[in-house]
């Protein structure tokens with residue numbers, strides 16, 4: 001059985017950043033990730049660098065995230081808002097307005113948010129990260145936690161740790177079977193915390209030319225007709241020209257329609273908004289987060305989007321000192337956001353390092 005001081009479940013931004021902090025603190029850890037790849041809600045369309053998950057940060061109000069990104073050496077660019085915005089208020093009516101400037105300004109990572117994940121990975125020993133392992137059980141006895149998961153091939157993975165960092169959304173953490181049980185109030189709170197953006201889907205279209213820029217458009221669009229309700233330019237400079245839109249059709253309807261139909265509806269809308277040049281994208285992507293069981297549960301599709309703040313650890317019972325939630329939903333200042341993942345991971349690791357002795361010994 002693998003033994004370590006800290007087990008991290010989930011290799012999204014919070015889990016990977018926690019691993020970096022534990023490396024720096026000389027605390028041994030293992031990271032278990034259910035998907036075959038790391039990044040969680042940060043994902044790109046193919047290998048284009050175009051985000052299908054998280055895209056923006058707001059540096060004016062998120063200094064900690066900015067400093068982490070600066071340390072990783074990624075460059076930021078402003079979200080393009082120069083040019084006119086298109087507004088489709090009703091079928092057959094398309095208005096064009098001077099674009100507005102958001103405040104505080106939204107920025108993107110120049111080569112896509114997945115760059116952040118790649119840079120974090122470069123700083124972590126690959127041997128400490130296991131992908132394709134869905135954690136299902138955590139049992140605490142004799143000061144140790146035994147964590148069990150199932151690998152993609154069906155093999156059981158067992159890990160022993162002293163502390164468990166839950167770097168997965170509270171709603172999914174609740175599905176892990178804890179022995180002894182966690183306090184019911186706590187798991188009820190986790191079960192009522194919707195995973196931010198879990199019910200959303202993004203459509204991305206790549207084009208050989210950024211024809212909208214040439215026509216004085218910013219690529220921003222709003223529509224009351226749909227299926228896309230909010231559109232933006234997400235080009236990666238020097239690499240790809242891209243527009244994306246959030247789907248306004250509810251998740252259940254998207255699934256009933258099927259991907260091919262949704263894609264053709266999106267393409268038809270792009271032509272309505274941007275003209276014939278939008279008829280033949282060089283590639284299209286549809287990422288429906290609601291259909292991804294490593295992000296969304298059926299319950300997420302029924303919740304109103306909100307940011308309740310669930311407790312990150314129990315205040316009573318056997319698990320008090322040995323478990324901490326660090327996914328973005330557990331952040332007090334930016335719950336659900338990238339900045340929240342950084343904050344919650346830092347706070348969770350501080351809680352761990354306050355009670356653990358650093359080691360230079362690496363466990364087998």
Ligand SMILES: Cc1cc2nc3c(=O)[nH]c(=O)nc-3n(C[C@H](O)[C@H](O)[C@H](O)COP(=O)(O)OP(=O)(O)OC[C@H]3O[C@@H](n4cnc5c(N)ncnc54)[C@H](O)[C@@H]3O)c2cc1C
Nearest residue numbers: 010012013014034040041054055056135327328336337338
């Ligand atoms: C479409 C979309 C757009 C967004 N836009 C923005 C934005 O513009 N700006 C912003 O700040 N935020 C945005 N967000 C939110 C942002 O992506 C998240 O806040 C952030 O990525 C969360 O990171 P995390 O590590 O806390 O959680 P996650 O990224 O969800 O990571 C959790 C990890 O746990 C893994 N996991 C789940 N269950 C298990 C299990 N049982 N065993 C093992 N592993 C498991 C998952 O596979 C995943 O890798 C967006 C999210 C989406 C989906």
